[in-house]
Amino acid sequence: MKKLVASLAAVALFASAPALSKPKKKKNEPATPATAVTPTPEAAPEAAPEAAPAPEVAPEIQAVISYRHTQMKLAGGHMKSVKLIVKAGVDAQDEILQHTGALELVAGNMGKYWPEGSGHETGLEDLEAKAEIWTDAEGFAAELTKFHEAAQALHKTAEGGDNAAILEALGNVGASCGSCHDVYRD
Numbered sequence: 756m757k758k759l760v761a762s763l764a765a766v767a768l769f770a771s772a773p774a775l776s777k778p779k780k781k782k783n784e785p786a787t788p789a790t791a792v793t794p795t796p797e798a799a800p801e802a803a804p805e806a807a808p809a810p811e812v813a814p815e816i817q818a819v820i821s822y823r824h825t826q827m828k829l830a831g832g833h834m835k836s837v838k839l840i841v842k843a844g845v846d847a848q849d850e851i852l853q854h855t856g857a858l859e860l861v862a863g864n865m866g867k868y869w870p871e872g873s874g875h876e877t878g879l880e881d882l883e884a885k886a887e888i889w890t891d892a893e894g895f896a897a898e899l900t901k902f903h904e905a906a907q908a909l910h911k912t913a914e915g916g917d918n919a920a921i922l923e924a925l926g927n928v929g930a931s932c933g934s935c936h937d938v939y940r941d
């Protein structure tokens with residue numbers, strides 16, 4: 756029982772964790788925009804909450820970074836799910852196409868989540884997007900295409916239902932993840 760309570764607490768803790776770690780403090784940050792009104796001490800309500808630090812990274816940039824991280828993890832989750840069904844024999848054959856279809860979607864859209872200014876210049880921790888994503892956009896696009904094509908091939912193969920062929924196609928997707936990470940991920 757104690758264990759259950761502890762693990763529930765852990766889940767609650769995890770669920771409440773922010774999606775991204777706080778941006779690191781940077782030197783030479785522009786001051787708070789001039790439009791921000793600083794209340795005079797007299798005017799401040801007594802129990803004024805501590806002023807939140809000025810956001811250094813635009814919320815929409817933080818969100819798109821969080822989104823691409825989530826898509827990456829989803830891609831890995833779908834791959835693992837297929838492997839567990841096809842190789843380890845989990846009784847969920849009827850779900851394979853959902854996984855491979857979702858993976859194909861994720862792979863096809865992955866190129867949309869890398870706006871300029873969403874790399875290490877954000878100062879965010881837990882960010883592993885190398886500058887080469889933007890300085891070598893063509894090479895990055897080629898990796899995205901490789902990933903998408905491998906995912907399309909996997910989905911098509913999965914429709915055939917041949918486990919050995921599915922595993923081989925899954926291996927090709929995995930190779931496309933690794934080949935991009937080798938060059939464009941820290």
Ligand code: HEC
Pocket residue numbers: 820823824825827828830831832834881882883884885888895898899902928929931932933935936939940941
């Ligand atoms: C076209 C390049 C590319 C492909 C293909 C790619 N990744 Fe990534 N992946 C990256 C980059 C770049 C990062 C770092 C992104 C960042 O920190 O903003 C990353 C980060 C990740 C992360 C960490 C996410 C996080 O929360 O920090 C995981 C997990 C991951 N990838 C898994 C995968 C898997 C699994 C595949 C294949 C199914 C894959 N990736 C395909 C480029 C790629």
